[in-house]
Amino acid sequence: MPRILIADDEKENRDALRRALSDENPTWEVLTAASEAEARVIVEQQLAQREPIDVVLTDLVMASEQSGMNVLQEVRKLDPLIMAILFTAKEKSLDRYAAFDYGAFDVVEKNIRGGAAGREINVKTRAALRYREWSQRINFLRRYFDPRVFETIERPPSLLAIQPRTITVCFWDIRGFSLLCEILKAHPTLIADFLKEYCDAAAKVIFEHSGVLDKFIGDGVMALFGVLNHRGDGGKKDALAAVQAAIDLRTKFDHIASRWTEQWKLYSPQKIEIGLGCGIHTGEALVGNVGTDFRDQFTALGPHVNLAARIQTEAMAHEILVSQSTETRVKSDVKLTHVREVTDIKNIPGKYSLFAVSGPEAPLHLTQDPRNK
Numbered sequence: 001m002p003r004i005l006i007a008d009d010e011k012e013n014r015d016a017l018r019r020a021l022s023d024e025n026p027t028w029e030v031l032t033a034a035s036e037a038e039a040r041v042i043v044e045q046q047l048a049q050r051e052p053i054d055v056v057l058t059d060l061v062m063a064s065e066q067s068g069m070n071v072l073q074e075v076r077k078l079d080p081l082i083m084a085i086l087f088t089a090k091e092k093s094l095d096r097y098a099a100f101d102y103g104a105f106d107v108v109e110k111n112i113r114g115g116a117a118g119r120e121i122n123v124k125t126r127a128a129l130r131y132r133e134w135s136q137r138i139n140f141l142r143r144y145f146d147p148r149v150f151e152t153i154e155r156p157p158s159l160l161a162i163q164p165r166t167i168t169v170c171f172w173d174i175r176g177f178s179l180l181c182e183i184l185k186a187h188p189t190l191i192a193d194f195l196k197e198y199c200d201a202a203a204k205v206i207f208e209h210s211g212v213l214d215k216f217i218g219d220g221v222m223a224l225f226g227v228l229n230h231r232g233d234g235g236k237k238d239a240l241a242a243v244q245a246a247i248d249l250r251t252k253f254d255h256i257a258s259r260w261t262e263q264w265k266l267y268s269p270q271k272i273e274i275g276l277g278c279g280i281h282t283g284e285a286l287v288g289n290v291g292t293d294f295r296d297q298f299t300a301l302g303p304h305v306n307l308a309a310r311i312q313t314e315a316m317a318h319e320i321l322v323s324q325s326t327e328t329r330v331k332s333d334v335k336l337t338h339v340r341e342v343t344d345i346k347n348i349p350g351k352y353s354l355f356a357v358s359g360p361e362a363p364l365h366l367t368q369d370p371r372n373k
Helices: 011-024 036-048 067-078 096-101 116-142 147-154 177-183 188-208 236-264 303-314 324-330
Strands: 003-007 029-033 055-059 083-088 106-109 163-175 212-217 220-225 275-291 296-301 320-322 336-345 348-357
Touching: 003 011, 003 036, 011 029, 011 116, 029 036, 036 055, 036 067, 055 067, 055 116, 067 083, 067 096, 083 116, 096 106, 106 116, 163 177, 163 236, 163 303, 188 212, 188 220, 188 236, 212 296, 220 236, 236 275, 236 320, 236 324, 236 348, 275 303, 275 324, 303 320, 303 336, 303 348, 320 324, 324 348
Parallel strands: 003 029, 003 055, 055 083, 083 106, 275 320
Antiparallel strands: 163 220, 163 275, 212 220, 275 296, 320 348, 336 348
């Protein structure tokens, strides 16, 4: 439900505009404020309730000739994506350039004869809502893509269409996490704060290596490498980027876990042992925007994605396991050890060789960032 806030110190004007908007748009929730301070409080309250204001309509002149400008500044500090429309009956008091610099989406003159001003505000409010929806979607996507990769998506939207690609899929999971939750069940904040730091680190590492963060799954992470690239090398550079990301995240995770373990010792006498397990596999998958009427998701589908997830379940704490198809692509640059063969990995028939990436110094002669090759 769109939420509109009208800020005007004259009750008659507030009520008239509220009626005009509500009559034309019965699904909108229209709130009113009689001052700058009240407008700010309402925006804060709605944000706290997770029911943010979408568009603020504010009069220019209330307590002062700068009141509307102040409202623009204040609400956009609280919510940078909020849309704001400035209206005024005192055209001479308005500096349009300053209004747009302050973040106004548009400006409307109230002195238009008849009901034209109300109609214009109505139309521009709808336009502002559409722009906010677009901005929110863009902002949402930016959380999942490195800015450099996101620029690629913005140029040709067709890249989001489902199509087969050779990609490298990574899954991470924390070994010992369930026991940790049980040990610290009386202190859920300690778990939540640790998990947030771990997820932040994972996202940053994935983005640094031009990967796509597919999803968080509890204490697990899924990432895709190569979904937007056309390098023509059979996925070698993307596989290398995925392995390097796994090495970097292992190092970061160990530092994070070490610090948090010292905190957890204050609350439990039990020994706490956790470690990150990772599974990596390269193969062809269907990649693109898998959507319904209710939700869109950019992801990868297919048996090779399932195999990567199964390999992750085979990894022990601190272990990075890769499939033979990934090993073949990275073995000239990364130190790997054949550790075992497995058969019928969780209902996926066949015999599979698994290779472990050696310690933090695993790359043998990786002298160039694989993203730039």
